[in-house]
Amino acid sequence: MQNDPKVLIALDFNDAETALSFVSELDASQCRLKVGKELFTSFGPQFVQRLIDQGFDVFLDLKFHDIPNTVAKAVAAAADLGVWMVNVHAGGGSRMMKAAAEALKPYGDKAPLLIAVTMLTSMEEGELAEMGVTRSAEEHVLSLARLAQASGLDGVVCSAREASLLKSELGKEFKLVTPGIRPAGSDKGDQKRVMTPAEAVAAGSDYLVIGRPITQADSPLQALVAINATL
């Protein structure tokens, strides 16, 4: 039993029945759940509500990136839904992020954690140049994370490879949520900046987003239990 489970399972399923049957094997003391674009686009807020009603903390991973007014309304809608965490893209800039943070103030201690995506874990440093970014991945992530912190956000999504730098520069209260987690020997798929669960926690990750290594395992529950045992 954990008070603050670190593993956030990415429920990247294309049908609700499979997702719900997967969730029925889990216990909210072992993990939290992440709902992303695939599941949300097909099954929407009602699906998220079902997970919350079953006692799970839900990270709504829709990576809002739009004009400040639209993003502010979207994060408020996520707060109304009762999610535990919601995110925006740091690339939307400080006015957008500040508007999102401001929109959550009326919710007080019921507000979801608000975090910003820095650089997707599926990207490697060499890909930054095609977007006109000439600094290193670490410098890019740190700069966006600083902007998110200065805009009043609670943390960022980054790769665990940047976690120790971000913890030392931004302090231990600023939450680091790290996808791109791969237990030793597992398939990287499209992820590039990866670490094992234990390495990620040692580097300073607060929460580990893990999808396929658990959802595609022969025994997802065993995979989760094995990962939790290494943390």
Ligand SMILES: O=c1ccn([C@@H]2O[C@H](COP(=O)(O)O)[C@@H](O)[C@H]2O)c(=O)[nH]1
């Ligand atoms: O930088 C990012 C931001 C979000 N994600 C999401 O996390 C999961 C990872 O799933 P795996 O199957 O463990 O690769 C997925 O839902 C992504 O949309 C990310 O990977 N990287």
